[in-house]
Amino acid sequence: MVDFARVQKELQECNRDFEVSGIKVMPKSDANLAHLLGTIPGPLGTPYEGGSFKIDITLPDGYPFEPPKMQFATKVWHPNISSQSGAICLDILKDQWSPALTLKTALLSVQALLSAPEPDDPQDAVVAQQYLRDYPTFMGTARYWTEAFAMTSSLGVEDKVLKLVEMGFPEALVRSTLVSVDGDENMALEKLCSG
Amino acid sequence: MEDYMSGSEEDYYSSDREDSLDGLENDESDSKFVQYKAPSCKVITKESLLSAQREDLRRVMELLSVREQHARTLLIHYRWDVEKLIAVYVEKGKACIFAGAGVTAVEIVNLDPPEASSTVTCNICMEDVSATGVTNMDCGHCFCNSCWTEHFIVKINEGQSKRIRCMAHKCNDICDEAIVRKLVSEKHPDLAEKFDRFLLESYIEDNKMVKWCPSIPHCGNAIRVENDEFCEVECLCGLQFCFSCLSETHSPCSCLMWELWTKKCRDESETVNWMTVHTKPCPKCHKPVEKNGGCNLVSCICGQAFCWLCGGATGRNHTWSNITNHSCGRYKEDSEKMAKRAKRDLYRYMHYHNRYKAHTDSFKQESRLRETVKEKVSNLEATDSKLRDFSWITNGLCRLFRSRRALSYSYPFAFYMFGDDFFKDEMTEKEREIKQHLFEDQQQQLESNVEKLSKFLEEPFDEYPEEQVMQIRMQVINLTVITDDLCKKMYECIENDLLGSLQFTIHNIAPYQSKGIERAAELAIGWSTQAGSIKKCQKADGQANGCIIESDVPSASGISDESEHSSRKRARKGSFESSLFDLNLPAKFN
Ligand SMILES: [Zn+2]
Numbered sequence A: 001m002v003d004f005a006r007v008q009k010e011l012q013e014c015n016r017d018f019e020v021s022g023i024k025v026m027p028k029s030d031a032n033l034a035h036l037l038g039t040i041p042g043p044l045g046t047p048y049e050g051g052s053f054k055i056d057i058t059l060p061d062g063y064p065f066e067p068p069k070m071q072f073a074t075k076v077w078h079p080n081i082s083s084q085s086g087a088i089c090l091d092i093l094k095d096q097w098s099p100a101l102t103l104k105t106a107l108l109s110v111q112a113l114l115s116a117p118e119p120d121d122p123q124d125a126v127v128a129q130q131y132l133r134d135y136p137t138f139m140g141t142a143r144y145w146t147e148a149f150a151m152t153s154s155l156g157v158e159d160k161v162l163k164l165v166e167m168g169f170p171e172a173l174v175r176s177t178l179v180s181v182d183g184d185e186n187m188a189l190e191k192l193c194s195g
Numbered sequence B: 001m002e003d004y005m006s007g008s009e010e011d012y013y014s015s016d017r018e019d020s021l022d023g024l025e026n027d028e029s030d031s032k033f034v035q036y037k038a039p040s041c042k043v044i045t046k047e048s049l050l051s052a053q054r055e056d057l058r059r060v061m062e063l064l065s066v067r068e069q070h071a072r073t074l075l076i077h078y079r080w081d082v083e084k085l086i087a088v089y090v091e092k093g094k095a096c097i098f099a100g101a102g103v104t105a106v107e108i109v110n111l112d113p114p115e116a117s118s119t120v121t122c123n124i125c126m127e128d129v130s131a132t133g134v135t136n137m138d139c140g141h142c143f144c145n146s147c148w149t150e151h152f153i154v155k156i157n158e159g160q161s162k163r164i165r166c167m168a169h170k171c172n173d174i175c176d177e178a179i180v181r182k183l184v185s186e187k188h189p190d191l192a193e194k195f196d197r198f199l200l201e202s203y204i205e206d207n208k209m210v211k212w213c214p215s216i217p218h219c220g221n222a223i224r225v226e227n228d229e230f231c232e233v234e235c236l237c238g239l240q241f242c243f244s245c246l247s248e249t250h251s252p253c254s255c256l257m258w259e260l261w262t263k264k265c266r267d268e269s270e271t272v273n274w275m276t277v278h279t280k281p282c283p284k285c286h287k288p289v290e291k292n293g294g295c296n297l298v299s300c301i302c303g304q305a306f307c308w309l310c311g312g313a314t315g316r317n318h319t320w321s322n323i324t325n326h327s328c329g330r331y332k333e334d335s336e337k338m339a340k341r342a343k344r345d346l347y348r349y350m351h352y353h354n355r356y357k358a359h360t361d362s363f364k365q366e367s368r369l370r371e372t373v374k375e376k377v378s379n380l381e382a383t384d385s386k387l388r389d390f391s392w393i394t395n396g397l398c399r400l401f402r403s404r405r406a407l408s409y410s411y412p413f414a415f416y417m418f419g420d421d422f423f424k425d426e427m428t429e430k431e432r433e434i435k436q437h438l439f440e441d442q443q444q445q446l447e448s449n450v451e452k453l454s455k456f457l458e459e460p461f462d463e464y465p466e467e468q469v470m471q472i473r474m475q476v477i478n479l480t481v482i483t484d485d486l487c488k489k490m491y492e493c494i495e496n497d498l499l500g501s502l503q504f505t506i507h508n509i510a511p512y513q514s515k516g517i518e519r520a521a522e523l524a525i526g527w528s529t530q531a532g533s534i535k536k537c538q539k540a541d542g543q544a545n546g547c548i549i550e551s552d553v554p555s556a557s558g559i560s561d562e563s564e565h566s567s568r569k570r571a572r573k574g575s576f577e578s579s580l581f582d583l584n585l586p587a588k589f590n
């Protein structure tokens, strides 16, 4: 069984210094603490700067004695993150996990990975090839993806609702979808399109 | 004379082999006899596993003055290779091997035992727990007992019993097995048992020199070899196997050659090839039809006649070179070339396979000789002959089995040695031809002498007059020496002239054992009280691995370079012939 007492404490502590770290972890629904949504800001001085990246977190039964499962929900162009599935190649999420680590420290490691790609141990071979052979194009693509998928527009909630309703989705569904993805219109659109 | 077995070992052999051929033993042995070396491989039974492991643990504990669990962690890290551990220790020092294996050298002494009333915060569950409910690991990291327990349970279930690391991030330390055992057994006694079994079996599973016997159903034993993992052994349960690949014995084939060979023999593709070369489908009923004469008109059992060259249906009128009203324009030179190649490859395979098969069959036939020879000997013993020594018969029979075996496996060896699979780029056509002639000379000499030996042993010499028996005796003794010698020469040729000259060879051949496949001796239990003898033994021959045998048994060293037919008298006889007799017979023939 997941140690929910600990998860509760982790969430409180993490969100307490949100102002400093910019890292946030929220339960996807109040009923189930095993499914969480994390948010990390793209590190400054990287093509991910200004982006806000969502990460799906699933806690296995053995948590914290087994590592949490994490996966990018926001599309990202990075050698160690699958451009298709969002799967992350990071040792502390596998055999280097220690129960002394927390969701916050894990997300900080993911953020550090955005700053320091390791193309020699790639998750996405296509991206890694580009990173090694054609760095300028890699930078361009990564930036484009950040702008396209990770930048929350400055639109207010009502504007987003209006925009999506104009695209032909029913309003009630649009609102509930927007809430479930923390107001991210790109993710809401993706979710609505995938049915 | 270090070649004789100790009393206890001998007891083991004689008691175990009593059933085989007591009647054959003769009192006066002016005959050639076989010298015996203590086996260099040991059987580790369920009962002796613990002591086998403890012996290595003890050596490391004494050498490095560490506790048992640290010795175990070090040994698991070095895959139970004590020699390697010692080498690294000598070269790089204690601190280095400790750090590498995740052992903390200095034990942290907690000077102030925590007061029972005070509480600490466990960094895992983030709860405040009483100071008595937490445990310090050797590395100094401290967490609450229930967190430790959860951690251990997860790791044991993941199969990581052998290396459970501390819970702290980036701490490489291996948890104290005593703490693991204590905490886990409080919550999950059966899991604690599993943990202990994993630790115990690590000695077999992580150890390059120890392997489970591949018998099915499993006999429960493991075999430990001393020096060379490329060897053939026999388990207490009677199964003979190649230690390296765990399949049946196959020397002088390398493991890879043997794997390919058995696959090839199994493969139907050979048969399919044969079919394409030798048969063609009937154009009417599509049954494969074999060509059995010179002319190209063939007919199917359904009555349809057709042309062998193009497969087209024809009438029956034909001459040697021509079928009436039929001329085939579709004949292609290409397809003939392909067929020729396939045919050549097939013939080559068949050449080697037939001989391999013939010798394997003879081997099976000859294993029945065991019984008839036994009979002949007792018949001879019953006569009033001057002859009292019949060990030449049993020795000859043993020699026959061993050389027959080497001979049959030499054919798949040759198939690959001189084929295109492995060494095509390493030898020129010319070199290959020379080597092949060299080898085939050896092989053929061996073959003809093995056949002669077989023939003499099959004769009903128990019905012959004494003079004739004497003659056969001379022949058998001679041929026994010669075939042994020829086997050795064939192996020398393989090692030196064939494989030895090649640059990239991955083919390790289990050495020829004049005395037959080594029968692993049971590991003595109870050695562990003799710490003294362990040291003595270490000093004496430097082969510390040999120490598991009682110290009065000399360790054996690989193949003997002395002839089996040494003129030395053996110190004690009695169990030799019986233990030797079926040495080369696989269990299924016994
Ligand atoms: Zn705890």
Ligand SMILES: [Zn+2]
Pocket (backbone or CB within 6 Å): B137, B139, B140, B141, B166, B167, B168, B171, B172, B173
């Ligand atoms: Zn530690």
Ligand SMILES: [Zn+2]
Pocket (backbone or CB within 6 Å): B213, B214, B215, B219, B220, B221, B235, B236, B237, B238, B239
């Ligand atoms: Zn066995």
Ligand SMILES: [Zn+2]
Pocket (backbone or CB within 6 Å): B242, B243, B244, B245, B246, B247, B250, B254, B255, B258
């Ligand atoms: Zn093998």
Ligand SMILES: [Zn+2]
Pocket (backbone or CB within 6 Å): B282, B283, B284, B285, B286, B287, B300, B301, B302, B303, B304
């Ligand atoms: Zn037919």
Ligand SMILES: [Zn+2]
Pocket (backbone or CB within 6 Å): B295, B296, B297, B318, B319
């Ligand atoms: Zn004809």
Ligand SMILES: [Zn+2]
Pocket (backbone or CB within 6 Å): B307, B308, B309, B310, B311, B312, B326, B327, B328, B329
């Ligand atoms: Zn034709």
